[in-house]
Structure formats: C-alpha cells, structure tokens
Amino acid sequence: MKSKVVLAVLILACFLVQCTVLHGISVGSITPNLIVILCVSMGLLRGRKSGMWTGFFSGILIDLFYGSVFGFYALIYMYVGFFSGYACRVYYDDDVKVPMLLTAAGDFVYNLAVYGLQFLIRGRLGLGTYLYRIIIPEMFYTVFLSFFVYRIFYYFNYHHMSIARKESESGWILK
Amino acid sequence: MKKMFKKLHFRIHLKSRHLLVIMTFFCLSTITAAFASGVATAPLSDAAGYIVVPFENSVRKISAWIYDVRSGFREKRDLLAENEELKAEIDNLTRQNNLLIQDQMELTRLKQLYELDEEYSDYPKIAASIISRDPGNWYDTFMINRGSRDGVRVDNNVIAGKGLVGIVTETGPNWATVRAIIDDSSSVSAMTVSTSDSCVVEGDLELIDEGKLRFEQLYDAEGKVTAGERIVTSNISEKFVEGLFIGYVSEVHQDTNNLTKTGTIVTPVDFQHLKEVFVITVNKQDYIEEDTGEETSDEE
Numbered sequence: 001m002k003s004k005v006v007l008a009v010l011i012l013a014c015f016l017v018q019c020t021v022l023h024g025i026s027v028g029s030i031t032p033n034l035i036v037i038l039c040v041s042m043g044l045l046r047g048r049k050s051g052m053w054t055g056f057f058s059g060i061l062i063d064l065f066y067g068s069v070f071g072f073y074a075l076i077y078m079y080v081g082f083f084s085g086y087a088c089r090v091y092y093d094d095d096v097k098v099p100m101l102l103t104a105a106g107d108f109v110y111n112l113a114v115y116g117l118q119f120l121i122r123g124r125l126g127l128g129t130y131l132y133r134i135i136i137p138e139m140f141y142t143v144f145l146s147f148f149v150y151r152i153f154y155y156f157n158y159h160h161m162s163i164a165r166k167e168s169e170s171g172w173i174l175k
Numbered sequence: 176m177k178k179m180f181k182k183l184h185f186r187i188h189l190k191s192r193h194l195l196v197i198m199t200f201f202c203l204s205t206i207t208a209a210f211a212s213g214v215a216t217a218p219l220s221d222a223a224g225y226i227v228v229p230f231e232n233s234v235r236k237i238s239a240w241i242y243d244v245r246s247g248f249r250e251k252r253d254l255l256a257e258n259e260e261l262k263a264e265i266d267n268l269t270r271q272n273n274l275l276i277q278d279q280m281e282l283t284r285l286k287q288l289y290e291l292d293e294e295y296s297d298y299p300k301i302a303a304s305i306i307s308r309d310p311g312n313w314y315d316t317f318m319i320n321r322g323s324r325d326g327v328r329v330d331n332n333v334i335a336g337k338g339l340v341g342i343v344t345e346t347g348p349n350w351a352t353v354r355a356i357i358d359d360s361s362s363v364s365a366m367t368v369s370t371s372d373s374c375v376v377e378g379d380l381e382l383i384d385e386g387k388l389r390f391e392q393l394y395d396a397e398g399k400v401t402a403g404e405r406i407v408t409s410n411i412s413e414k415f416v417e418g419l420f421i422g423y424v425s426e427v428h429q430d431t432n433n434l435t436k437t438g439t440i441v442t443p444v445d446f447q448h449l450k451e452v453f454v455i456t457v458n459k460q461d462y463i464e465e466d467t468g469e470e471t472s473d474e475e
Binding site for chain 2: 012021023068078079130
C-alpha cells in the first residue's frame with residue numbers, strides 16, 4: 001500500500017516538474033523527458049508490472065491535459081515501462097550505466113512512436129530533420145539527466161517502498 | 176478484523192504479459208472511441224485539474240518570487256541609467272500621444288460621417304498567466320490559469336501584446352489549454368492587409384527555430400504581396416475573430432501551379448519566453464449567430 005502511494009506521488013511530482021520547471025533548463029528549446037526516466041527506472045527497479053502501471057498512469061495524466069487523442073501517450077509509456085521491466089531480472093540495479101542505456105533506448109522508441117503515429121500520418125516526411133532537430137538532442141539530454149535522477153528513484157525504491165526484487169525472482173536460481 | 180479482511184480480499188493473479196494485452200486493448204479502445212465519437216473526458220480532466228493546477232500555480236508564484244529576488248540585487252548605477260532612459264522615453268511618448276489623441280478625434284469624426292459602427296480593436300479580453308507547458312518537444316500547447324469560471328470557452332482566441340498566440344482547445348473550471356499558432360497541427364485562415372487576399376497560415380515544426388510560420392494558398396495574381404506585408408486573421412475564418420495581427424511576410428514563392436503562392440511569416444510574439452497572455456472572451460461563432468438572429472427577426 002505504501003509503495004503505491006509513494007509511486008503515485010512520484011508520478012505526480014514528475015509530471016508537475018516536467019510541465020513547469022524543466023522548461024527552465026531546456027537547451028535550444030529541447031526539454032529532457034523526465035517521465036521516460038521514471039518509467040524506465042521503475043521497470044528496472046521493480047519489474048514489468050510496476051513499470052507498466054507507472055507508464056500507464058503518467059501517460060494518462062499527459063493525455064488528460066495535453067493529448068490530442070485520449071490514451072495515446074498512456075499506450076506508449078506503458079510499453080516503455082513494460083519492456084524496461086525485462087531488465088529487472090537480468091541486471092543489477094545499483095549501476096547507473098544500465099538505466100542510462102535503457103533511457104536512451106526508451107526515449108528513442110517514444111519519440112519514434114510520436115513521429116510515426118502523429119506526424120508521418122499527416123504527411124510530414126522529413127524524418128531526417130526531426131531526427132537531427134528533436135529526437136537525438138532530446139535523447140542525449142534525457143540520458144544526461146537520468147545520470148542524476150536515477151539515484152533519487154533508487155533511493156525512494158529502497159527506503160520508502162516495499163522490496164520488489166525477491167531472490168526467487170532472480171533468473172539465476174532454478175525453480 | 177484482519178482475518179475477515181483477508182477472507183474478503185481475493186486476489187486475481189494475472190501474468191504481466193496478459194495484463195499488458197488487456198491494457199493495450201483498453202488504450203486502443205479509448206483511442207478509437209476518441210476518434211469515432213469524441214468521448215468526453217471532461218469530468219476526468221476536471222478532477223485531475225483540481226489536483227494539478229494548484230501545484231502549478233504555486234510553482235509559478237515561487238519562480239516569479241525567485242526572479243524578483245534575483246532582480247532585486249541589480250546595481251544602482253544600472254538602475255539610474257535605466258531611469259534616465261525611461262524619462263527620455265516618457266517625453267517622447269507624451270509627444271506622440273498628443274499627436275495620436277488629435278488623430279483619434281479626427282478619426283471618430285470621420286467614422287461618424289461614414290457610419291462605421293464595427294470596431295474590431297475592442298474585443299473584451301481577460302489577462303491570464305501561463306502555468307505549464309506541453310511536456311514533450313513535438314507540440315506547442317500550454318495551460319493558463321483561467322478557466323470556464325472566468326468566462327473562458329473553447330475556441331476563444333488568445334493574444335499577447337503584439338499579436339495572435341493561439342486558440343483555446345480545452346477548458347476546466349480553473350484552467351484552459353491553448354494551442355499556439357506555431358504548433359505543427361495548427362492552421363489559421365488569414366488575409367493580407369493591403370490587398371485582402373486570403374491565405375492559410377500553418378505552424379511547421381521545421382521552421383520553429385527561426386520563429387517563422389508557413390502560409391499557403393495565397394491567390395495574388397497581380398503580385399502585389401511582397402516581403403514586409405502584414406498578415407491578419409481573415410474575415411472568413413470560422414474560429415478566429417477578424418483583424419488580429421499574425422505577422423509579417425518574409426518570403427514569397429510562386430507555387431508550381433502558377434496560381435497560388437506559399438511562403439513564410441515572421442511572428443512578433445516570442446513564444447519561448449511567453450508568460451502573460453490575453454484571452455478574447457467572445458467567439459467568432461457568437462457574432463455569426465447574432466447576425467443570423469437579427470436577420471431572421473428582420474424577416475418577421
């Protein structure tokens with residue numbers, strides 16, 4: 001129960017920071033994507049289900065206020081969280097390199113999905129421009145931010161949430 | 176007590192994979208529902224607005240306070256120099272104002288002569304602050320701290336000091352979201368001031384860095400439209416009230432069909448650093464309905 005409340009507060013806090021303060025540190029009008037970092041971190045720290053719910057609810061928040069189609073961002077973030085959850089069994093979570101790599105992949109997939117499903121459909125064909133102008137800068141900036149933010153999520157996971165990683169879930173132990 | 180709770184509490188165990196499939200279906204169905212019938216998510220967003228908007232308001236206030244404190248430490252010398260400059264500007268403006276008052280008197284006199292009763296510059300408007308922006312980098316929408324309680328409605332036009340900013344797309348009791356005209360999915364029916372030729376002004380993500388917009392379908396057979404021409408919202412637009420300033424033409428190209436022209440427009444609004452906007456609280460549709468209402472009453 002406590003973990004759920006903490007997770008809800010984290011989602012709300014990330015959404016608020018993303019919409020207000022983070023625009024203050026944008027470079028070249030590119031803002032890093034804190035919500036992708038949250039989904040990936042929760043997936044890695046707590047597994048597929050947690051990652052999925054985190055993605056779903058933060059996506060729903062964005063859809064409510066900014067989405068053109070209700071459910072679109074929820075779907076994308078849900079998949080990002082779910083697939084980063086596969087890393088939960090495979091990697092240790094105390095090394096910052098794994099979440100950084102996962103963030104890069106997650107942000108890239110998220111942006112490609114937004115481009116493919118909302119821009120390509122309207123006949124905007126210049127993928128090169130968008131890749132060079134938005135996707136890659138955002139990816140690098142997000143990875144840079146995840147280096148700092150992952151530690152905060154890590155701290156919350158081990159000090160304020162119930163333990164999600166069990167020995168028995170580890171892939172190394174035969175069941 | 177605990178035992179009873181345990182008895183009542185039956186757990187459904189789903190594999191995460193199956194859960195994903197179920198939620199995917201859920202999302203896809205909401206997407207199709209939104210496309211097919213425009214299912215109203217208004218109650219949901221209203222409820223979420225009550226939680227989120229107070230936080231965003233306080234964040235805005237805190238950042239404004241920090242800015243105040245920081246600017247409070249400026250040097251006395253700078254302030255004195257600025258004071259001098261401003262005084263000189265006041266003199267200049269007073270002189271201009273006197274001239275303008277004279278012109279205004281003449282204008283009202285002439286208007287009375289011509290019986291022009293339509294006054295486009297006098298739309299009722301309210302001030303609003305931007306409290307949050309779109310979380311991604313793909314779109315340009317933002318949220319303001321005024322909502323239906325203050326008289327803001329969907330399709331209200333939003334302006335800043337110098338020109339058109341956007342249009343209200345969604346409202347809650349104490350918030351409203353605005354789509355900027357530089358947003359990639361925005362398009363505005365516009366016209367040139369000197370020749371009244373109509374065109375369509377569209378936002379384009381590829382031009383955002385230069386602070387420009389794109390215009391299309393400008394029919395200008397005589398070639399009178401050149402760089403520097405002023406573009407305003409058109410009289411045939413359904414959603415934008417007439418005569419709001421959009422920007423200056425910076426480039427014009429002939430289309431391959433040799434009939435219409437396309438080009439780019441420079442907007443005077445600094446969308447990156449926008450903080451305060453004005454919402455025009457009348458819609459174009461109100462005027463249209465008013466007119467038709469009068470006509471039918473005349474017929475009777």
